[in-house]
Amino acid sequence: xxxxxxxxxxxxxxxxxxxxxxxxSCLLILAVQLYQDSKTIFGKQAPPSNFFTLNKKIHGGALVxxxxxxxxxxxxxxxxxGRMEGIMRIGGFTRNKFPLTLYIWPSGKVGLGAAAKTDxxxxxxxxxxxxxxxxxxxxxxxxxxVPIIVPKFYLDLWNFGLAPARVxxxxxxxxxxxxxxxxxxxGNNREATMEGRFVAFSKRINSxxxxxxxxxxANEKYGKPDAGQYFFLxxxxxxxxxxRTIEFLQSLPDDQKENGQVSPISSPAERKPISExxxxxxxxxxxxxxxxxxxxxxxxxxxxxxxxxxxxxINREFPEQDxxxxxxxSILLGxxxxxxxxxxxxxxxxATSFRLIVSQASEPATNLLLLGxxxxxxxxxxxxxxxxxxxxxxxxxxxxGAWLQSLLCQKATAYGxxxxxxxxxxxxxxxxxxxxxxxxxxxxxxxxxxDDLMR
Amino acid sequence: MRIELQSIRPHPIPEKLIPGSEIxxxxxxxxxxxxxxxxxxxxxxxxxxxxxxxxxxxxxxxxALMDGxxxxxxxxxxxxxxxxxxxxxxFQDLKLFPQLNARENLSLIPEENPSAPSVDEMxxxxxxxxxxxxxxxxxxxxxxxxxxLLRALRKPFELLLLDEPFSHxxxxxxxxxxxxxEQMVELxxxxxxxxSLGDVPPISxxxxxxx
Numbered sequence: 001x002x003x004x005x006x007x008x009x010x011x012x013x014x015x016x017x018x019x020x021x022x023x024x025s026c027l028l029i030l031a032v033q034l035y036q037d038s039k040t041i042f043g044k045q046a047p048p049s050n051f052f053t054l055n056k057k058i059h060g061g062a063l064v065x066x067x068x069x070x071x072x073x074x075x076x077x078x079x080x081x082g083r084m085e086g087i088m089r090i091g092g093f094t095r096n097k098f099p100l101t102l103y104i105w106p107s108g109k110v111g112l113g114a115a116a117k118t119d120x121x122x123x124x125x126x127x128x129x130x131x132x133x134x135x136x137x138x139x140x141x142x143x144x145x146v147p148i149i150v151p152k153f154y155l156d157l158w159n160f161g162l163a164p165a166r167v168x169x170x171x172x173x174x175x176x177x178x179x180x181x182x183x184x185x186x187g188n189n190r191e192a193t194m195e196g197r198f199v200a201f202s203k204r205i206n207s208x209x210x211x212x213x214x215x216x217x218a219n220e221k222y223g224k225p226d227a228g229q230y231f232f233l234x235x236x237x238x239x240x241x242x243x244r245t246i247e248f249l250q251s252l253p254d255d256q257k258e259n260g261q262v263s264p265i266s267s268p269a270e271r272k273p274i275s276e277x278x279x280x281x282x283x284x285x286x287x288x289x290x291x292x293x294x295x296x297x298x299x300x301x302x303x304x305x306x307x308x309x310x311x312x313x314i315n316r317e318f319p320e321q322d323x324x325x326x327x328x329x330s331i332l333l334g335x336x337x338x339x340x341x342x343x344x345x346x347x348x349x350x351a352t353s354f355r356l357i358v359s360q361a362s363e364p365a366t367n368l369l370l371l372g373x374x375x376x377x378x379x380x381x382x383x384x385x386x387x388x389x390x391x392x393x394x395x396x397x398x399x400x401g402a403w404l405q406s407l408l409c410q411k412a413t414a415y416g417x418x419x420x421x422x423x424x425x426x427x428x429x430x431x432x433x434x435x436x437x438x439x440x441x442x443x444x445x446x447x448x449x450x451d452d453l454m455r
Numbered sequence: 456m457r458i459e460l461q462s463i464r465p466h467p468i469p470e471k472l473i474p475g476s477e478i479x480x481x482x483x484x485x486x487x488x489x490x491x492x493x494x495x496x497x498x499x500x501x502x503x504x505x506x507x508x509x510x511x512x513x514x515x516x517x518x519a520l521m522d523g524x525x526x527x528x529x530x531x532x533x534x535x536x537x538x539x540x541x542x543x544x545x546f547q548d549l550k551l552f553p554q555l556n557a558r559e560n561l562s563l564i565p566e567e568n569p570s571a572p573s574v575d576e577m578x579x580x581x582x583x584x585x586x587x588x589x590x591x592x593x594x595x596x597x598x599x600x601x602x603x604l605l606r607a608l609r610k611p612f613e614l615l616l617l618d619e620p621f622s623h624x625x626x627x628x629x630x631x632x633x634x635x636x637e638q639m640v641e642l643x644x645x646x647x648x649x650x651s652l653g654d655v656p657p658i659s660x661x662x663x664x665x666x
Contacts, residue, residue, distance in 0.1 A: 004552040372539030
């Protein structure tokens, strides 16, 4: 019977439809598998999180703020932030309390060529907030080098901003940048000189970081009181002498501490007992003006509104996993859409081709119907022809998808991501459903074409 | 199978051909087991009548009944069954499969008539024993006509419709084919309606209608 209805022509349509089916099926299968793989990767790791720094808003111009102390977060405020929705943990920034100047020698040797000179600051955060802890991230009093982490985009700014504009500054690779000697001059009069190195470039923290124990040590040794730690001492209703430091107030006799009064230099009229200032100062030492928070997922509108209400300023650090996840999802979605388009066009081409095949074989097919063969028998005849072609295309597509996935697994292993090679049960289930849908659509088309023969 | 025609008027037949016809616009019946000859010149509607009885045309007024049931009312599935088991037809244009050989054409039927002789016997009866393995497209029209006739006889039937089955046969072959037809009709206790251009084949008909 097959021989009786064999039609000539329509070969190229079948080839095009087969190619579309091969590509579409392969892409769809791959997209489904990669979606599951990405879920496995993101599922194994900590839930997607983002990091933010928070500080209190600064209002007014330079003159208004001159002499005012830092706006630090009190313990109550930190507790309140900790209770906010999605907050996973909070860490404080410690900053340097001494003037700091850096000489960076891009030539790789101190004194050779031009140095990039800059006044800078150091900050430190708890190590577990770092995106990674370099092996050389260690300092003790015997260390000759202070390790420094700077944001990756500082290096980009150097390479694509500063270096092209200044002939004496070469562009630097990561390796070259980590080899640059850096001279650290501490104090206004360079009381101390130390050597530093960039040990890593962070994509998470937007600050110049040094190990916390170094900063604590340096602050202790070279720290200067800032403007917020100078006070007017009041005596007999008038200011007595120049602004005094905390250390001076601490050295006063106990009775004077109890009865004497001081006022901050930023608001001289606000007189307070010396004892109160000294007590508050102990707490201030432990407080931070800038904090880093880790939150789960992306911040909600309510969370951002709450921060605004509290007059906190938020600086979003670099969203890593969130961004990776978004990119991965976009790629998967793109693959899925392309695969779907290929598959749909292949279904359409197959449908057209088989309508054409039935129509080209209409004379013998009609003769068979006239002989008493049922339209179901004829549909089965054409459909089995389609199934053979479809399976010849679909099975290689499945194999190709599995092969590409295993190839990607190998690549992923090279990046330290462990993935199971091969298609999952879900993917095979999806492939089966896809196969059934593809077959059903074409069965319907063929059945209709056969039924139309006798009309 | 009993056939009744009640005032049948096929739409493609010109009105002027209707008066004088013994079939169109009259009531008649063909009883089960009867053999009837429909004789007419070309264009009078012989094939049209056979196609109506085979469920291929519905463009007529009046009523055609098979075993008391209107041919209009059969569903597609019922027609499939009728064509498979109850009515067999030899079309004027034969409707063979040219790329298949004679034997393959004879085998390509949905159901075999249990009372039919073997393919070899049938081929021998009509003088086609040497052409069984030959592709139909290489046979003469007369040879093809005999193959198509054999195919119609190899299907089960209660009504056999033959549209000018001897138009390209010589007398000797027409006689041999006629004998086989009569034999198969008798064996199947079937009715026969045979159309011809006017000559009467050597078959003992129960009656003749002129169109």
